[in-house]
Amino acid sequence: MNVIADNSRRKKAGKWRWTERLAGGYLLLFLIVAFMLPFTGMVQHPYENLNPGPISQPPFIFSSGLGSNNSSIYWLGTDGTGQDVLANLIYGARTALIVSVPAMVLATIIGVGLGCLAGFWGNSGLRVLVVNLVINVILLLVGLYYIIYIRQVHWLNAFKVGSSKVLLESGIALLTLFSLGVLGWLLAKFFKNFGFKKQITLPIDHVVLRLIEVVGAIPRLLLVMCLVAFVQPSLINVIFLAAFTYWTGIARLVRAELLQIKELPYIEAARVAGMSDVRILLKQALPNALPPVIVAVAFGLGSLISLEATLSYLGIGIPLEEASWGKIIKGILQNSDAWWLVVFPTLTLCFTVLSLQIVAERILKEITPTRQDF
Amino acid sequence: MVRYVLKRLVWLIFTLWLICSLVFFLSKAVPGTCLDWQLGEFGQTINSTKITTGQSGNKPVIPLFYFSVHSRAVPDTLYRMQPEQHQQFFKNLILLSGNRAAVQAFYQTIINLQKSAAQLPNLTLSEKQQLRYQLELIFALADKTQLEQALLRIKNQVSTRSYPVSYREKVTLAQQQCQAIFKKKQILNVLMPAVTWYGFTNEYHIWFTNFIQGNLGTSCLNQDPVNEVIAEAFANTFVITVLSLGLIFILASELSIWLSNARRAKWKQTILSLLYALDSVPLFIVALILITLFASNSYFNIFPAFGSAPDSVPGVPAYLTWVYQLPYLALPVISLTLSGLPYVTGQTYQAIQQLLSREFVLVAKAKGLPEQLVLRRHVWRNALLTLITLFTGFLPVIITGAVIIENIFAIPGMGRLLYHTILARDFPVLIGIVLYLGLIKILAHVLADILYYLADPRIKVPA
Numbered sequence: 001m002n003v004i005a006d007n008s009r010r011k012k013a014g015k016w017r018w019t020e021r022l023a024g025g026y027l028l029l030f031l032i033v034a035f036m037l038p039f040t041g042m043v044q045h046p047y048e049n050l051n052p053g054p055i056s057q058p059p060f061i062f063s064s065g066l067g068s069n070n071s072s073i074y075w076l077g078t079d080g081t082g083q084d085v086l087a088n089l090i091y092g093a094r095t096a097l098i099v100s101v102p103a104m105v106l107a108t109i110i111g112v113g114l115g116c117l118a119g120f121w122g123n124s125g126l127r128v129l130v131v132n133l134v135i136n137v138i139l140l141l142v143g144l145y146y147i148i149y150i151r152q153v154h155w156l157n158a159f160k161v162g163s164s165k166v167l168l169e170s171g172i173a174l175l176t177l178f179s180l181g182v183l184g185w186l187l188a189k190f191f192k193n194f195g196f197k198k199q200i201t202l203p204i205d206h207v208v209l210r211l212i213e214v215v216g217a218i219p220r221l222l223l224v225m226c227l228v229a230f231v232q233p234s235l236i237n238v239i240f241l242a243a244f245t246y247w248t249g250i251a252r253l254v255r256a257e258l259l260q261i262k263e264l265p266y267i268e269a270a271r272v273a274g275m276s277d278v279r280i281l282l283k284q285a286l287p288n289a290l291p292p293v294i295v296a297v298a299f300g301l302g303s304l305i306s307l308e309a310t311l312s313y314l315g316i317g318i319p320l321e322e323a324s325w326g327k328i329i330k331g332i333l334q335n336s337d338a339w340w341l342v343v344f345p346t347l348t349l350c351f352t353v354l355s356l357q358i359v360a361e362r363i364l365k366e367i368t369p370t371r372q373d374f
Numbered sequence: 375m376v377r378y379v380l381k382r383l384v385w386l387i388f389t390l391w392l393i394c395s396l397v398f399f400l401s402k403a404v405p406g407t408c409l410d411w412q413l414g415e416f417g418q419t420i421n422s423t424k425i426t427t428g429q430s431g432n433k434p435v436i437p438l439f440y441f442s443v444h445s446r447a448v449p450d451t452l453y454r455m456q457p458e459q460h461q462q463f464f465k466n467l468i469l470l471s472g473n474r475a476a477v478q479a480f481y482q483t484i485i486n487l488q489k490s491a492a493q494l495p496n497l498t499l500s501e502k503q504q505l506r507y508q509l510e511l512i513f514a515l516a517d518k519t520q521l522e523q524a525l526l527r528i529k530n531q532v533s534t535r536s537y538p539v540s541y542r543e544k545v546t547l548a549q550q551q552c553q554a555i556f557k558k559k560q561i562l563n564v565l566m567p568a569v570t571w572y573g574f575t576n577e578y579h580i581w582f583t584n585f586i587q588g589n590l591g592t593s594c595l596n597q598d599p600v601n602e603v604i605a606e607a608f609a610n611t612f613v614i615t616v617l618s619l620g621l622i623f624i625l626a627s628e629l630s631i632w633l634s635n636a637r638r639a640k641w642k643q644t645i646l647s648l649l650y651a652l653d654s655v656p657l658f659i660v661a662l663i664l665i666t667l668f669a670s671n672s673y674f675n676i677f678p679a680f681g682s683a684p685d686s687v688p689g690v691p692a693y694l695t696w697v698y699q700l701p702y703l704a705l706p707v708i709s710l711t712l713s714g715l716p717y718v719t720g721q722t723y724q725a726i727q728q729l730l731s732r733e734f735v736l737v738a739k740a741k742g743l744p745e746q747l748v749l750r751r752h753v754w755r756n757a758l759l760t761l762i763t764l765f766t767g768f769l770p771v772i773i774t775g776a777v778i779i780e781n782i783f784a785i786p787g788m789g790r791l792l793y794h795t796i797l798a799r800d801f802p803v804l805i806g807i808v809l810y811l812g813l814i815k816i817l818a819h820v821l822a823d824i825l826y827y828l829a830d831p832r833i834k835v836p837a
Contacts, residue, residue, distance in 0.1 A: 145567055150445060153466040153516050210389075217389045217812050219770035221777060222792070226804060229796040230400050306656040313658050314781060316796060332662055336670035346659045353654035 020362045023355035030352060034093035045091055046083040046323045055082045059340045077340040079331045085340060089348060091323035095312075096352070099238055100304035106243035108250055108297055112286075115254025118208035119289075120262055120281050124201050131196040132188045139184045147173045208255070212248045220245050221307065228317040238317045242307065246300055253296050257289035291367045298360030302353035309349055325349055379820055386816040391585075393812065394805050398581060401801035402438055437572040440579065447472045447563040450570035459513050466516035472560035480551040484512055487544055496536050505531075518556050525549045590809070591802040600806040603791065608810070611776050611787035614703060618710035619772055623761060625711065626718040630757075631749050634726045646723075653716035657775050661709040661782045669705060677705050706779045713775060718764055725760035729753045758829045766822040773811055 016024070038045070059077035076085040117126075148155075151169065158165035218226070223245050224238075231237040261267065262285060270280045312318040312326030325345040332342050437453050444450065447468050455461045460481070467477045488509045491502055508528055515521050529545050584591065590600035633642050668676045678701055729735065730753060738748045777789030784790070788807060795803045 145443065146565070149443070150469060150564060153469050156466075157517055213386075214389050214392055217386070217393055217815060218808060219774040219811065219815075221774040222770075222808075222811060225777070225792065225796055226397065226808060227400075229799060229801075229804060230404050302654065310656055310658055310778060314778070314793065316793075326658075329659065329662060332666060336666050339666070342659070342662060342666065346655065346663075349656065349659070350651070350654045354651060357654070 016362065020358055023358035024362070026351055026355045027359060030093060030355075031097075033090055034097050037090050038094055046088045054078060056080055056335055056338055057082075058338075059085070059344075076344050077338075079328060079338070079341060080334050085328060085344060088323050088328050089325070089344060092325040092328065092345065093348070093352075095235070095318070095322050095324045096305045096308050099235060099242070099308045099318075100301050103239045103242035103246065103304055104297055104301050106239070107246035107300065108293070110243065110247040111250025112254050112293065114208045114211070114247070115251040116258060116281060116286065118205045118251070119255035119258030120285060121202075121204055121277075122259075123203040123205045125277075126202045126204055127199045128202060129188065129192065129196070130198045130200055131191045132184075133200070133202075135184050135187050135191070139180045143177050143180045147176055205255075208251065212251060215245065215248050221310065224307070224311070225314075225316060228311075233317050233319045235319065235322065238308070238311065241317075242304055246304065249300065250293060250296055253292055254289055257292060258285055261285050261288055291364055294367070295360045295364050298356045298363075302356045305349065305352060309345075379823060382823070383816065383820060386812075386819070390809060390812045390816070394585065394809050395578075395582075397801070397805050397808055398578070399438075401804070402577070404799070404801075436580075437576045438578060439572070439576055440574070441569055441571045443567055443569050445469060445472075445564050446566040446568040447474050447560065449474065450568070463513040463516065467555060469564055470516065470518075471555045471558075472562070472564040473555055473558050474563075476551065476555045476558060480548065480555055483544060483548045483551055484509060487541075487548065490541065490544070494537065494541065521552055522549070525552060590806045593803050594800045595798055595803075600802050603803055604788070604806050604810055607786060607788045607791040609787075610785050611773075611780070611789065613699075614706055614710065614776055614779065614785070614787065615772050617703065617707045618714065618775075619765075619769070621707065621711045622714040622718055622768075622772075623765070625715055626722050627754065627757070627761060629715075629719050630723040630726050631754060633723055634730065634749055634753070635745065646720075649716040649719055652712065653720075655713070657709065657713040658778045658782060660713050661706070661779055664705050664709050665782065677701050702783075702785075706783045706785060710772065710775050710779055714768065714771060717771075718761075718768065721764055722757055722761060725757045726753055729756050755829075759826065762822050762825045762829060765825075766818050769815060769818045773814070 054074075055078065057074055057078045059075060074084050074086070076089065078084055079088065151172070155169055158169045215223070224241050227241045227244070228238070231241075267280060267284060270284050275283075308318065308324065309326035309329070312322070312324035313330050314326075315330075318324055318326075325348065328345045329342055332338060335341075435454050435456065442450070444452075445468070448465055452461055452465060455464060464477065464481055467480070468474055471477065488506055491505045491509065494502060494505075497505075505528075508524075508531075512521065512524050515524060525545070525548055529542075529549065532542050532545050581591070588601070592599055593603055629645075632638065633645060667673050669678065726749075735748060735752060738752045739745075743752075773788075776787060777792055779785070780787045780789035781793050788811070791803065792807050794800075795807065
């Protein structure tokens with residue numbers, strides 16, 4: 001029961017230091033600016049602004065464009081096509097958020113799910129009826145045949161038309177899966193009555209570890225770049241690809257934590273008390289495994305923001321009409337005197353990544369004050 | 375030990391095969407062939423003499439895999455239909471209606487219309503091309519209303535101009551056939567699955583047997599063997615990677631030993647925060663800043679910015695030419711080192727800090743050994759294990775780093791090759807790059823295991 005005991009004498013994690021305050025404040029500001037400003041109409045989308053300002057104007061020149069009817073002030077200068085760097089930065093922040101947050105959420109869901117399976121049940125924890133397994137695998141294959149192969153035309157048409165058709169298709173897919181699931185359940189019950197009661201253990205840990213190894217066999221950026229070759233450049237695709245490559249770290253972390261936690265006495269106590277495995281996992285084990293995941297998520301967000309900037313700098317995957325920090329920085333290649341094209345995006349990028357890391361460590365301290373020693 | 379390494383090797387090679395197969399199938403799933411991609415993306419720039427257009431047409435069409443699972447309404451010889459877009463069109467219509475005969479008839483009529491468009495009298499060449507193009511556009515559709523609209527448009531065009539009556543009738547026929555497809559649906563036929571076995575003459579089998587023998591095929595771009603293309607690029611990447619790996623690990627261990635020395639407490643915090651900040655700067659920015667500062671005319675023009683030195687310099691023996699490469703490699707290696715250093719230093723420093731509180735350090739100090747000696751001979755030796763673990767974990771980072779660096783500094787290595795491969799959709803080369811980078815990673819893993827053993831013979835490798 002030592003974890004519970006630790007929690008009961010939870011001590012205050014101390015005041016926020018000034019770096020932590022700064023980081024938190026910056027992140028808040030970042031969120032507000034990235035989400036709110038584009039909707040107010042005060043800044044124009046850099047690639048939709050039809051009357052650009054002077055080309056490559058250095059920052060902090062506050063005379064509003066002489067001799068032209070363009071009266072805006074370019075606080076941070078303009079790039080090679082006369083677009084405002086500040087507007088570019090704000091819209092770039094939005095792109096960075098749009099890519100990194102959903103990708104990280106997806107990756108966390110996949111990672112925590114698989115990590116739980118591998119860590120909590122391990123290679124011998126999950127016993128299933130052979131009949132059940134066989135029926136379910138067959139029905140899953142049948143389901144995939146109907147959902148993906150037979151309805152491929154409908155899917156393609158749906159994606160061309162838009163969201164309502166996609167929702168309809170997803171509904172049909174879910175309905176098919178659900179009815180097949182019911183069918184499988186009935187079949188399994190039927191066979192069980194006829195004496196098919198042999199059980200086997202599923203080596204989930206093995207499977208998940210091998211999966212992690214397969215995805216990890218190629219360096220991450222390389223994998224993303226390779227997969228980008230197969231799809232059209234769009235933010236959605238980049239999000240899915242990033243999620244596909246980032247789940248491994250979180251899965252490994254959750255697995256390692258659960259391996260330790262499941263040996264603790266309080267899990268044993270819960271088992272003796274007659275709680276089901278799923279309940280123990282969700283109510284007892286998982287909450288104690290999550291704090292390190294928070295840090296991993298924050299670091300992952302930072303590295304996803306960097307990845308997005310890198311991809312847009314290389315001009316792969318991120319569509320041309322999206323503003324991005326990487327693209328502003330690219331402007332230095334045309335004009336090596338334009339230091340403001342590198343300095344401002346770099347500073348925002350680094351501040352964002354640093355703030356994420358600092359805040360994550362702070363949150364970790366808040367949640368588990370006893371952990372802060374290591 | 376040997377058994378463990380072998381086991382590991384076999385598993386990792388299996389992993390590699392899995393990934394390469396995946397890339398292979400994905401490359402087949404992408405619509406269009408090598409040639410289409412090139413014509414589409416580089417239509418103007420590509421050297422037209424190198425493309426042998428006739429070749430791909432004469433190749434016998436073979437199935438993709440040993441077997442296929444398809445709907446019973448879809449013919450099992452569908453893969454022979456050329457071009458690929460027609461195949462997709464045909465399959466889509468059958469999956470929508472299940473009426474194979476009706477779809478076949480409709481398809482044949484459209485093809486006939488296309489062919490006979492060339493022989494129409496009273497039409498200029500551009501009008502004929504226009505008509506053919508419009509008919510071709512039908513093959514991109516798979517929606518009942520869209521199909522009917524497209525046919526109606528063609529019908530209107532045909533009836534306004536002086537087209538022959540027979541041609542007009544054929545268009546009407548196509549319209550009727552199109553309606554027939556959707557009128558007599560045979561959904562049950564679609565829902566039933568069928569499996570066809572194609573035997574060993576399939577694309578995957580041929581690719582895989584070549585793959586095992588080390589023949590990765592030829593590049594789509596200029597028909598060079600993939601192995602040659604990669605070998606050419608590999609040398610540059612290898613030099614950069616090894617140089618920066620070496621620099622990172624030497625600098626990291628020296629720096630962490632220097633920081634661990636008790637007298638430098640004042641410096642410690644500053645340098646650690648600096649490293650922490652540097653860790654958050656993406657590599658491409660480090661490289662760009664270096665290039666702007668040290669290779670452009672605006673600031674200090676010390677190093678050459680792009681490319682590599684000439685292969686042979688007159689008047690200099692061949693074995694000395696690599697010296698001329700050094701200024702070209704300096705900035706790339708420095709930026710890779712700078713971006714890798716914070717992480718490795720941080721980890722090593724922490725390992726040393728943990729070791730410093732161990733008893734053997736106390737014993738060494740109690741014996742009266744100077745601090746420098748304790749750090750170097752006793753602590754560092756033990757921290758070596760952390761460094762070795764870091765080495766394998768770090769290799770992928772260096773390789774990815776090389777991709778970015780080579781693009782910025784225009785070094786003709788693997789990274790640049792990869793970039794161009796992706797832009798040109800040159801899938802054979804892509805598979806090759808994935809394979810070789812995977813192999814390098816495997817080798818690094820095995821090397822780390824061996825180094826582990828050498829650094830600390832007490833370690834029993836799990837069998």
